[in-house]
Amino acid sequence: MSQPTFYKLFALFIPIWFSFASSAQDVKHKxxxxxxxxxxxxxxxxxxxxxxxxxxxxxxxxxxxxxxxxxxxxxxxxxxxxxxxxxxxxxxxxxxxxxxxxxxxxxxxxxxxxxxxxxxxxxxxxxxxxxxxxxxxxxxxxxxxxxxxxxxxxxxxxxxxxxxxxxxxxxxxxxxxxxxxxxxxxxxxxxxxxxxxxxxxxxxxxALEDLGAYDDVTFPVPSTFYDTYENRKAAAHQDMSISGTMKLGFDLKVNVDYETDWIYSRLDSEQRNAYRAYYGDRISKEFNDRKLTGKKLAEWKFQRYMRDYFSTAKALDxxxxxxxxxxxxxxxxxxxxxxxxxxxxxxxxxxxxxxxxxxxxxxxxxxxxxxxxxxxxxxxxxxxxxxxxxxxxxxxxxxxxxxxxxxxxxxxxxxxxxxxxxxxDRIYYHYYEYPQPHRVMPHFGIRTTKFKLIRFYGEQDFWELYDLEKDPQELNNIYSEFENSELLIALKKDLAISIKEYKDDLAAEIMSK
Structure with missing residues (x-):
């Protein structure tokens, strides 16, 4: 290649190279x-x-x-x-x-x-x-x-x-x-x-395409499903149980009138027919034929809840x-x-x-x-x-x-x-909404790697303490066992620090009483 030809090609290449380099820089810093x-x-x-x-x-x-x-x-x-x-x-x-x-x-x-x-x-x-x-x-x-x-x-x-x-x-x-x-x-x-x-x-x-998507799955009943809430006032006071609070019609679509129920009033004829065929002709018939009571009814409701919940999540994914x-x-x-x-x-x-x-x-x-x-x-x-x-x-x-x-x-x-x-090394939490809709008492607290300290307040004022390493399911409130202990003194001090750090005046007032 002659020298003039080389310089001409080089002159053409330089702007392209600089353009590419500039573009790469833009991507890097974009x-x-x-x-x-x-x-x-x-x-x-x-x-x-x-x-x-x-x-x-x-x-x-x-x-x-x-x-x-x-x-x-x-x-x-x-x-x-x-x-x-x-x-x-x-x-x-x-x-x-x-x-x-x-x-x-x-x-x-x-x-x-x-x-x-x-x-x-x-x-x-x-x-x-x-x-x-x-x-x-x-x-x-x-x-x-x-x-x-x-x-x-x-x-x-x-x-x-x-x-x-x-x-x-x-x-x-x-x-x-x-x-x-x-x-x-x-x-x-x-x-x-x-x-x-x-x-x-x-x-x-x-979604219509996901009706029955999990019907071939039997979900394991959680080991705490029949929790009796000993020594846990707030857990016993709530209104959010599958056995009692969850409604057969409103939640599980059993024996629903698809023409008059407001939940289904927005469905068009195709959607309504699909829901009627699945929940009316199939699920409601199964429920009516079995005549369930007690634990069998509670576990049937649990399985239906799981199948609907996971099927709804299928469209999300x-x-x-x-x-x-x-x-x-x-x-x-x-x-x-x-x-x-x-x-x-x-x-x-x-x-x-x-x-x-x-x-x-x-x-x-x-x-x-x-x-x-x-x-x-x-x-x-x-x-x-x-x-x-x-x-x-x-x-x-x-x-x-x-x-x-x-x-x-x-x-x-x-x-x-x-x-x-x-x-x-810890997180702070505060929940307020009471009594509706699920009667969960207002409370605040901290969670560390090992412990959780909770103060419930309002109609009743009391504490709960859990050892998350020994009791990850939080079944055993050990507050009374450690009252006035060095552990509780330290945890309450940490709680007070979090309350001050996050400027929670209501919690500070409750703690001062």
Whole structure:
């Protein structure tokens, strides 16, 4: 090759090389997209990657297997709306003002999505919101279910304050709306999207294609199903038992009139016929023929509850797979953080219960996993105790966006990169909603690696103490055995420190009495 020809080729190559290098640099430093999939009442005990071999959750499992799984993720108030408020604000219920579902969320306070918007993010919330107010300017785009929403043919409230009806199954619709928003976004900006799922909230209505999906499964009855609650006043006082509280018609669709019952009033003829054929002609007939009573009836109700709950979760997992495949197909997976979590834990028959609310393990602990291909090593497992008030500061740190001093949680971003990071040694919890709907007494407390100390208050004031190593099912309240002991003195001191740290004036007042 002659020298002039070489220089001409070199001159042509240089701009291309610099363009490629610049593009690679842009990818390296480009802010990540973030998708937070938040389900409702989906316990980690119903997820394969957490050890349930009966659960069909390959897509949820995929997020954990390709990223990080948290084994000790806890909520600060185990109830739907307050958990969402904790996500938005990074603050405890008593600070953000949304202590129970009958309150109205103050949308004008600090909400971390606004910080993301100020840092160049497009932000959206699609699906279940459940905060008794509208998102307003907290998100650049939103379309939400009114209150709890409906499983079939649901309404959505839009930014124009219109109510729009969508035909179909709510989990499918939320996925379609989410993909549509991602496709139409400004592709020159990063995005943050919350996909707010209705599943797996009561009354557990499966998609038509999932009716009977778990009918060939017999779920093991929990060892604590017939718990008699000795020495545990609050556990004995609740109204959330499968045997008594759970309703055959309302919850388990037995002997329902599909033409007049309000739950099924939104179903079209195809949907109603499918439900009538499955629950009316099959399940109700089985129940009526067997004439069950006592323990046999309680265990039949348990099996039906499990089958409906897991079948409802099947559509949730399938749609998460659609989102993951959509990211793959559109070249977005590498630079998109994908998170899966639930608003709290849930009882699947433990202690004979359904629902949540208590500081006890099944409702305190929630599933959480996160995939971030360029940062988080696949198969990472995090054992340190993390809280839902930590969600907001972590996402802000990942997006390199400023965090408000109001935030009470702390970023676990460094924990994802190095599990040797120093972390909190206890968590603080406070639940308020009483007496309706499930008569769970208000209480606050702390959980350490080994112990849980709880103060119940209101109509009755008393303490509970559990040794989580010796009694992981929390069946033996040992408070009276350790009263005035050095252990209790130390735990109460830690509790007082947490109360002061998180500025819980109500708890401080109760402790002072």
């Amino acid at each position: 802010k990540p997209n973030i998708i937070f999939i938040l389900s409702d009442d989906h316990t980690n005990k119903a997820i394969g990657v957490y050890g349930n071999k009966l659960a069909k959750t390959p897509n949820i499992d995929r997020i954990a297997n390709e990223g990080a799984l948290f084994n000790n993720f806890f909520v600060t108030n185990s109830i739907c709306g307050p958990s969402r408020a904790a996500l938005l604000t990074g603050k405890y219920s008593h600070v953000n003002g949304f202590i129970s579902n009958d309150k109205k969320f103050n949308i004008n306070q600090f909400i971390f999505s606004r910080s993301l918007a100020e840092s160049g993010y497009q932000t959206a919330w699609i699906g279940k919101w459940h905060l008794e107010t509208l998102p307003q300017d907290a998100f650049s785009y939103w379309t939400i279910l009114p209150d709890q929403g409906h499983y079939f043919n649901p309404d959505f409230i839009t930014q124009a304050n219109d109510t729009v009806n969508h035909k179909g199954y709510v989990t499918d619709i939320i996925t379609d709306l989410s993909k549509d928003w991602i496709e139409k976004r400004d592709k020159d900006k990063p995005f943050f999207l919350v996909i707010g799922e209705k599943a797996t909230h009561r009354e557990w209505l499966p 399938r749609n998460i797979g659609k989102i993951l495949n959509f990211l793959d197909d559109n070249g977005l997976a590498e630079n998109t953080i994908v998170i899966y979590g639930s608003d709290q834990g849930f009882y699947l028959g433990e202690h004979g219960w359904f629902d949540k609310r208590f500081i006890y393990e099944e409702s305190l602990r929630t599933p959480f996993m996160i995939r971030y291909p360029r940062v988080i090593k696949a198969g990472t497992v995090i054992e340190q105790p993390v809280l839902n008030i930590d969600w907001a500061p972590t996402l802000l740190a990942m997006a390199d966006a400023p965090a408000s001093k109001e935030i009470q949680g702390k970023s676990f971003f460094d924990l994802l990169k190095n599990d040797e990071v120093s972390w909190r």
